[in-house]
Amino acid sequence: MNSKTVQVNLPNSRYDIVINDSRFDFESIKELLINRKITIVSNTTVAPLYEEEVRNQLFNYTNCIYTIALPDGEEYKTQKSWSQIVDFLADKNFNRSDLLISLGGGVICDMTGFAAATWMRGINFIQIPTSLLAQVDASVGGKTAINHVNGKNLIGAFHQPQAVIINTSTLSTLPKREFRSGLGETLKYGLINQPKFSQWLKKHSSNINAQDLPTLTKLIAKCCQYKAQIVQLDEKESGIRAILNLGHTFAHAIETYTHYKTFSHGEAVAIGMVMAAELSYLLKSSTHNLRKELIKHLQDFNLLTMLSKDINAKKLVELMRLDKKVINNKHRLILLKSLGDAYIQANVCEEDILQAIKNCQY
Numbered sequence: 001m002n003s004k005t006v007q008v009n010l011p012n013s014r015y016d017i018v019i020n021d022s023r024f025d026f027e028s029i030k031e032l033l034i035n036r037k038i039t040i041v042s043n044t045t046v047a048p049l050y051e052e053e054v055r056n057q058l059f060n061y062t063n064c065i066y067t068i069a070l071p072d073g074e075e076y077k078t079q080k081s082w083s084q085i086v087d088f089l090a091d092k093n094f095n096r097s098d099l100l101i102s103l104g105g106g107v108i109c110d111m112t113g114f115a116a117a118t119w120m121r122g123i124n125f126i127q128i129p130t131s132l133l134a135q136v137d138a139s140v141g142g143k144t145a146i147n148h149v150n151g152k153n154l155i156g157a158f159h160q161p162q163a164v165i166i167n168t169s170t171l172s173t174l175p176k177r178e179f180r181s182g183l184g185e186t187l188k189y190g191l192i193n194q195p196k197f198s199q200w201l202k203k204h205s206s207n208i209n210a211q212d213l214p215t216l217t218k219l220i221a222k223c224c225q226y227k228a229q230i231v232q233l234d235e236k237e238s239g240i241r242a243i244l245n246l247g248h249t250f251a252h253a254i255e256t257y258t259h260y261k262t263f264s265h266g267e268a269v270a271i272g273m274v275m276a277a278e279l280s281y282l283l284k285s286s287t288h289n290l291r292k293e294l295i296k297h298l299q300d301f302n303l304l305t306m307l308s309k310d311i312n313a314k315k316l317v318e319l320m321r322l323d324k325k326v327i328n329n330k331h332r333l334i335l336l337k338s339l340g341d342a343y344i345q346a347n348v349c350e351e352d353i354l355q356a357i358k359n360c361q362y
């Protein structure tokens with residue numbers, strides 16, 4: 001059995017990310033659970049796989065446990081699903097001493113976190129992420145959200161969890177495509193400021209692609225550590241935390257354009273990172289070799305790197321205007337000087353963005 005703990009230390013909260021490769025390890029956080037009223041929020045895919053195991057473990061600490069299983073999919077990350085959760089909490093008389101637990105991928109983590117942030121102006125919650133993407137990114141750092149018809153994650157709040165419990169063996173049931181999607185966010189850490197991590201990923205690529213559990217447990221712990229370091233520097237994303245969004249403004253536009261049906265989030269992020277590299281070249285921040293190197297790196301993990309010409313590039317730029325980082329129609333994007341050196345570029349003009357997108361279409 002492999003087990004690791006990563007600490008997140010913030011001015012107003014401190015919590016552990018407990019990573020175990022064979023079980024949901026609640027023992028070190030039992031004080032948060034004893035005699036609590038708990039609602040587990042999951043979905044109709046993950047609940048049948050893991051809810052019983054989680055519930056049985058939790059029965060060691062409390063006997064009042066409810067479960068809601070929402071429909072599965074990014075298209076359900078909506079006000080309606082949020083209402084379902086808070087209506088349930090109202091019905092069961094949940095108050096600030098009670099607890100929400102997410103059990104699922106990033107969609108469930110974000111929605112549960114947002115319900116916890118908003119119910120009674122904030123109740124405690126614990127994340128149990130079960131997808132790779134949620135384990136390396138979405139469950140850590142306290143960004144919670146639901147989507148609005150105008151765009152992704154437009155309704156949200158910063159609300160830190162009390163703990164994150166990761167059982168990496170849950171990845172055995174994750175569809176292969178979703179696993180690859182999680183690798184998109186994983187690679188991001190190497191690209192933004194951890195070049196040694198990119199080398200580590202390259203060295204272990206065959207074990208990672210084969211989903212070797214000890215390697216994945218190390219990989220997830222490293223990613224949580226990197227994310228924690230950045231969140232500790234800038235919890236509310238007023239500066240450096242924005243670099244975690246490498247490729248994301250492009251990705252969110254791609255996802256909105258395709259109604260969340262054609263690409264998973266991580267697939268869209270991988271394409272978005274290539275567009276960011278291309279734009280860095282157009283703005284003379286990097287050499288053209290950067291894009292080639294990045295594409296090779298992404299291909300080592302079977303990730304998509306180009307977008308079909310059927311997608312209207314101009315429309316994507318319009319959708320990018322909805323991004324929270326756009327101020328007075330000036331785009332603020334995360335670009336790359338080299339692999340492992342990301343920076344924030346303000347005042348990017350739309351013609352350059354359009355050209356970068358077009359150069360990444362086939």
Ligand SMILES: NC(=O)c1ccc[n+]([C@@H]2O[C@H](COP(=O)([O-])OP(=O)(O)OC[C@H]3O[C@@H](n4cnc5c(N)ncnc54)[C@H](O)[C@@H]3O)[C@@H](O)[C@H]2O)c1
Pocket residue numbers: 043045046049072073074077104105106107108110130131132133134137138139140141142143144152153170171172173174175178181182264265266
């Ligand atoms: N809050 C943040 O900081 C942050 C960061 C990155 C991404 N996100 C959000 O995360 C979401 C994407 O997360 P995701 O990629 O996990 O998508 P997801 O939650 O839709 O999960 C992908 C699919 O895998 C299924 N699944 C999850 N775990 C499984 C398991 N162990 N076995 C079988 N199936 C399983 C899910 O039910 C779903 O069908 C997006 O909404 C994105 O905005 C948030």
